[in-house]
Amino acid sequence: MQLLEELIRIDEKSGTPIYLQITNAFIHNIRSGRLRKGLKLPGSREVAEILHVNRMTMVAAYDELQAQGWIEMQARKGTFVKKDLPVLTPGRIDAAQPVFSMPEKTMFPFDEKKIVPVPLGDFPEAGKLIINDGFPDGRLAPTEELIRSMRSFSRMATHKKYLMYGGAQGTGLLRETLAGFLSDTRGLPITPRNILITRGAQMGTYIAASIVLSPGDAIIVGTPGYSGADLTFLQLGARINHVPVDGEGMDIDAVEKLCRGKKIRMVYVIPHHHNPTTVTLTPERRIRLLELSVKYKFAIIEDDYDYDFHYASRPMMPMASLDRHGSVIYIGTLTKTLAPAIRIGFMVAPELFIRHAVWLRKALDTQGDSLMENAVAGLYKDGTISSHIKKSVKLYKERRDHLCELLSSELGDHVDFKVPDGGMSVWVKFLRADMVKVSKKAYAKGLIIRDGTAYDADTRRYNSVRMGFASLDHKEQEQAIGILKAAID
Amino acid sequence: MQLLEELIRIDEKSGTPIYLQITNAFIHNIRSGRLRKGLKLPGSREVAEILHVNRMTMVAAYDELQAQGWIEMQARKGTFVKKDLPVLTPGRIDAAQPVFSMPEKTMFPFDEKKIVPVPLGDFPEAGKLIINDGFPDGRLAPTEELIRSMRSFSRMATHKKYLMYGGAQGTGLLRETLAGFLSDTRGLPITPRNILITRGAQMGTYIAASIVLSPGDAIIVGTPGYSGADLTFLQLGARINHVPVDGEGMDIDAVEKLCRGKKIRMVYVIPHHHNPTTVTLTPERRIRLLELSVKYKFAIIEDDYDYDFHYASRPMMPMASLDRHGSVIYIGTLTKTLAPAIRIGFMVAPELFIRHAVWLRKALDTQGDSLMENAVAGLYKDGTISSHIKKSVKLYKERRDHLCELLSSELGDHVDFKVPDGGMSVWVKFLRADMVKVSKKAYAKGLIIRDGTAYDADTRRYNSVRMGFASLDHKEQEQAIGILKAAID
The missing domain is CATH 1.10.10.10 (Winged helix-like DNA-binding domain superfamily/Winged helix DNA-binding domain)
Known part of the structure; x- marks a missing residue:
C-alpha cells in the first residue's frame, strides 16, 4: 500500500x-x-x-x-x-508503466492473405507538385454552394428527419433528381427505383461484383486496365482474364474467343474514356459486346466514371442506354464532377438487381449522408452542377491542350501520346527513359508522378503513365514538365 | 423514311x-x-x-x-x-415507344440467395409518431456548428487538398483528435495508427468480421441480440452459435462450453448497453471473456455503439482498455452521439489489423468525406461535442425517467421492464398482448412500433420490444403511450 x-x-x-x-x-x-x-x-x-x-x-x-x-x-x-474478480496474474506488465500500449499484432490468428493489399493512392504532399491519375481540380468545386445547400436543408423543419436513419438506397429526392438528369442527358430509361446512391464508383463496383461473382468465377477486363477495379475483383475471389485494349477500346474478338472456351460471368469495361488509355469504345464494339452478353449470359459492368468530361463532341451515350435486355450494370460518380472528397456516386440497374444491392449496401454501410445527398440534389435543381460542368469542361479542355503542347515541345521524342477526346489525363508512353527511375528522380526534385507499374493487377510494365491535366493550371503544368524533363535527362 | x-x-x-x-x-x-x-x-x-x-x-x-x-x-x-454496325434485329421493341424502359430483371442469372435480405429500418413517416429502436434525437444535433466547421475548413487554403483524394484510414487530424479523446475518456492506450475512421459501427463490424472470418467459421453472439450484426455475419458465411444473455450480460459459462466443443473464431459482444436488452456485462464476466479469448484464441468484436450515454454512473470503460493481448477489435460510432445521418465511426485495433482493415475499406469505399471528418475533429477540439454529450445525457435521462413512469402508470401490469442504466431505449416485455397484433393496431392509429420479431437472426419471438426514449420529448411520449395503450386493450 x-x-x-x-x-x-x-x-x-x-x-x-x-x-x-x-x-x-x-x-x-x-x-x-x-x-x-x-x-x-x-x-x-x-x-x-x-x-x-x-x-x-x-x-x-x-x-x-x-x-x-x-x-x-x-x-x-x-x-x-472485490473477491470474485478472476484477476489475472500481473504477467508481463511493467510496474513502472501503469498504462500499457496496444500490442502490434492481434492475439488471435487471421489469414493475412485474405484481404488483398491495395495501394493507398496519390496524396498531395506539402511543397510537392503532383501529376495525378486524372482527377478534377478540387479548387474549383462548388463547395460554398454545397455547404449553403446543406445548411438550408438542415434548417427546414421538414428535413430534420433526414438526420435520422434514412434509406440505404439513397434519399428519394436525390434519386428522383438523378433519374431525371440521367434520362435527359444520357438516355437512360429509368425511374428512381433503378438507382442506388453509392459513395462513388468504387462502392458501386464492389457491390455489383459482390452480387454477380462467387469465388473462382471467371471475368474479363482489359489490359492495360484499372487496377483499382482488378484488385476489388481479386478480393472477391474472381479469376481475371485479360483482353487487349487497342485504339478502339477493348478487343471484342478476344472477348468472344474467351466466351467460347469457358463460362464468363462478367465483363468489366470503361467504354467512355478507358482507364488508363483514355480511348473510347466504338459503337460497333459496344453493340457486339451487348450481343455477346445476351448470347453468353454475362453481366457487363459499365464504369462510366468521368462521363461529363468529353471535349471532341458530346459525350457518347452509355452502353446502358442501348441495353434492352438487362445486361448492363451502370456505375457513375460525382466524385469526378465535383471533387474526389465529395463522395456521391450511383449504380443504375434493373430493379431486382438494385434490391440486392441495397441489402448489401445496408450491410456494409447502413446508408449515405442524407443531408449531403439532398444538398447535391439541390445543386442539380438550381443548375449549379450543370454550370459547373460547363465551366470545368471548358477549362479542362484548355488544360489538356496546354499539357499536350508542353509534352510535344518539351519532351518531344521522349514520349508518344494521342490527344485524348475526353477524361482528365493523357496516356503517355515513355519511349526510352525507365519510368521507375524517372519517377524516383522526379520525386527528389519535388514532383510526384506514378512509375507506370500499376496499370493492371499483374503490374505488367507498360512504361506508360496517365498524366492528369485537370487539376494543374498552366503554370503548374510548366513547372511539372520542367521537373520531368530534368528527371529524364 | x-x-x-x-x-x-x-x-x-x-x-x-x-x-x-x-x-x-x-x-x-x-x-x-x-x-x-x-x-x-x-x-x-x-x-x-x-x-x-x-x-x-x-x-x-x-x-x-x-x-x-x-x-x-x-x-x-x-x-x-454506317454499314459496319452489327445492328440487332428490332426484336420486341414497340415501334410506338422509341424509348424503351429498363427490364425488371437482369438478362444474366445471379445467385439470389447470395445477398442476405436485411430489413431496411424504422423510417419516419409523415403524420406518424415512431417509437424507434433507441436513436438519438436528430433535432438536437449540432448541425449548425458542424456546417460552420465544414465551411471554415473548406475555406482554408491549406485544406483545399482535403477535397482531393485523402487517406482511406481517415484524415490525420480526426485520428489524432480521436486518439487523444479515446485515451482520455475510455482509457484506450492508442495512437492514430490504431484507428480506422469508418462510416459508423456497421461498417466497422462488416470490415472486422470480413478480416477474421471465412465462410463456415463458427462464431458466438448473444440471444436476444442485435440482428443487424447477425445478418452481416450470415452474409459473410459465418455459422452463428447463440448463448443466452441474462441480467449480467452474455453467459460466459455458455461461451466456455462452446469453446471446449469446437473452434470458435469470434465472439461478438455489446458489453455496455447490450442491444436489445440494455444490460451491462459485469467486470467479472468481462475479465473471464478476455481470459477465454487468450486461451481459445478467438477475436472479440466489442461493439460499443452508445458508450457516452450512461446515466447511473460514469460509463464503464471498454473491454479494449483492459486487453493487453490484442484480443479485442473495438467498434465505436458518432452516429449515436450526433445524429444517425452524420456518418462517422471508428475501429480501434492493433496496427497490423488496422492495416488490413484500411485495405478493405479502400476496396469497398475508397475513403471517407475528408471535409466532414475534419469538421468533426474541429467540434471535438472546440468542445462542441463534449458539451453536446453533457446536454444530451441530461435530457435523455429525463426522457428515460418519463417513459419509465408512463410505462408503469399507463401500461402497468401489461409490461415488465427494468429502468436501463444507459443507452437510449427500454427493453419492454409485453406479458399478455401479442406484439405482432399490437404493432399492426398501433400503426393504424398513427404509431410506428416494432413487433418484437427482429431481435435475433432466427426471428425467435421474445414478445419484447426496445422502446427508444431519446428522440421523443415528454409530450410525444405521452401521445405514443396513449396510442399503445389503446392498441393493447
Whole structure:
C-alpha cells in the first residue's frame, strides 16, 4: 500500500476529471493484479491525503469503482477489492508503466492473405507538385454552394428527419433528381427505383461484383486496365482474364474467343474514356459486346466514371442506354464532377438487381449522408452542377491542350501520346527513359508522378503513365514538365 | 423514311437541347434496326423541314452522330447509317415507344440467395409518431456548428487538398483528435495508427468480421441480440452459435462450453448497453471473456455503439482498455452521439489489423468525406461535442425517467421492464398482448412500433420490444403511450 503514490499517477493538465483518472488507475491496477482481490483499501480520507487530492474527489472515485463493480464497501468493515474478480496474474506488465500500449499484432490468428493489399493512392504532399491519375481540380468545386445547400436543408423543419436513419438506397429526392438528369442527358430509361446512391464508383463496383461473382468465377477486363477495379475483383475471389485494349477500346474478338472456351460471368469495361488509355469504345464494339452478353449470359459492368468530361463532341451515350435486355450494370460518380472528397456516386440497374444491392449496401454501410445527398440534389435543381460542368469542361479542355503542347515541345521524342477526346489525363508512353527511375528522380526534385507499374493487377510494365491535366493550371503544368524533363535527362 | 416524323419525337419542354434529342432518337432507331445499316438518310435541310427545327440544329445533330460513329457523310454522295454496325434485329421493341424502359430483371442469372435480405429500418413517416429502436434525437444535433466547421475548413487554403483524394484510414487530424479523446475518456492506450475512421459501427463490424472470418467459421453472439450484426455475419458465411444473455450480460459459462466443443473464431459482444436488452456485462464476466479469448484464441468484436450515454454512473470503460493481448477489435460510432445521418465511426485495433482493415475499406469505399471528418475533429477540439454529450445525457435521462413512469402508470401490469442504466431505449416485455397484433393496431392509429420479431437472426419471438426514449420529448411520449395503450386493450 506504500506504493499507492506510485501506482496512481495524476496528470493535472489532462482534460479528464481527476476522480476519473483515479478510477481508471485503480481499475488498471486491480486488473493487472497489483491490487489483489480481497485487498482491504485505505479509506477515502487516507487515500486523498496520499494522493494530495480533495477528499470529495476520492469519495467520487470510490463511488464510481463501486458502481462499476470493482470494489465493495462493507458497512463498518471498510473498502475491499472485490473477491470474485478472476484477476489475472500481473504477467508481463511493467510496474513502472501503469498504462500499457496496444500490442502490434492481434492475439488471435487471421489469414493475412485474405484481404488483398491495395495501394493507398496519390496524396498531395506539402511543397510537392503532383501529376495525378486524372482527377478534377478540387479548387474549383462548388463547395460554398454545397455547404449553403446543406445548411438550408438542415434548417427546414421538414428535413430534420433526414438526420435520422434514412434509406440505404439513397434519399428519394436525390434519386428522383438523378433519374431525371440521367434520362435527359444520357438516355437512360429509368425511374428512381433503378438507382442506388453509392459513395462513388468504387462502392458501386464492389457491390455489383459482390452480387454477380462467387469465388473462382471467371471475368474479363482489359489490359492495360484499372487496377483499382482488378484488385476489388481479386478480393472477391474472381479469376481475371485479360483482353487487349487497342485504339478502339477493348478487343471484342478476344472477348468472344474467351466466351467460347469457358463460362464468363462478367465483363468489366470503361467504354467512355478507358482507364488508363483514355480511348473510347466504338459503337460497333459496344453493340457486339451487348450481343455477346445476351448470347453468353454475362453481366457487363459499365464504369462510366468521368462521363461529363468529353471535349471532341458530346459525350457518347452509355452502353446502358442501348441495353434492352438487362445486361448492363451502370456505375457513375460525382466524385469526378465535383471533387474526389465529395463522395456521391450511383449504380443504375434493373430493379431486382438494385434490391440486392441495397441489402448489401445496408450491410456494409447502413446508408449515405442524407443531408449531403439532398444538398447535391439541390445543386442539380438550381443548375449549379450543370454550370459547373460547363465551366470545368471548358477549362479542362484548355488544360489538356496546354499539357499536350508542353509534352510535344518539351519532351518531344521522349514520349508518344494521342490527344485524348475526353477524361482528365493523357496516356503517355515513355519511349526510352525507365519510368521507375524517372519517377524516383522526379520525386527528389519535388514532383510526384506514378512509375507506370500499376496499370493492371499483374503490374505488367507498360512504361506508360496517365498524366492528369485537370487539376494543374498552366503554370503548374510548366513547372511539372520542367521537373520531368530534368528527371529524364 | 415517311416515318421520320414518327420515329423522332421532340419535346420542346425538356431540358435537353433539341439537337441532342434528335441525336439520341437517331441512335435508338439505328440500334433497334428501324433505320437499317447502310440506309441513305435525307440531307440535313430536308430532315429539318420534316421535324420543324432550325437547319443548324439538324447539322449539329448529324455532326454529333458522325462524331460518335453512327453515321458517315460521304462527299458528294450523302449521309448514310454506317454499314459496319452489327445492328440487332428490332426484336420486341414497340415501334410506338422509341424509348424503351429498363427490364425488371437482369438478362444474366445471379445467385439470389447470395445477398442476405436485411430489413431496411424504422423510417419516419409523415403524420406518424415512431417509437424507434433507441436513436438519438436528430433535432438536437449540432448541425449548425458542424456546417460552420465544414465551411471554415473548406475555406482554408491549406485544406483545399482535403477535397482531393485523402487517406482511406481517415484524415490525420480526426485520428489524432480521436486518439487523444479515446485515451482520455475510455482509457484506450492508442495512437492514430490504431484507428480506422469508418462510416459508423456497421461498417466497422462488416470490415472486422470480413478480416477474421471465412465462410463456415463458427462464431458466438448473444440471444436476444442485435440482428443487424447477425445478418452481416450470415452474409459473410459465418455459422452463428447463440448463448443466452441474462441480467449480467452474455453467459460466459455458455461461451466456455462452446469453446471446449469446437473452434470458435469470434465472439461478438455489446458489453455496455447490450442491444436489445440494455444490460451491462459485469467486470467479472468481462475479465473471464478476455481470459477465454487468450486461451481459445478467438477475436472479440466489442461493439460499443452508445458508450457516452450512461446515466447511473460514469460509463464503464471498454473491454479494449483492459486487453493487453490484442484480443479485442473495438467498434465505436458518432452516429449515436450526433445524429444517425452524420456518418462517422471508428475501429480501434492493433496496427497490423488496422492495416488490413484500411485495405478493405479502400476496396469497398475508397475513403471517407475528408471535409466532414475534419469538421468533426474541429467540434471535438472546440468542445462542441463534449458539451453536446453533457446536454444530451441530461435530457435523455429525463426522457428515460418519463417513459419509465408512463410505462408503469399507463401500461402497468401489461409490461415488465427494468429502468436501463444507459443507452437510449427500454427493453419492454409485453406479458399478455401479442406484439405482432399490437404493432399492426398501433400503426393504424398513427404509431410506428416494432413487433418484437427482429431481435435475433432466427426471428425467435421474445414478445419484447426496445422502446427508444431519446428522440421523443415528454409530450410525444405521452401521445405514443396513449396510442399503445389503446392498441393493447
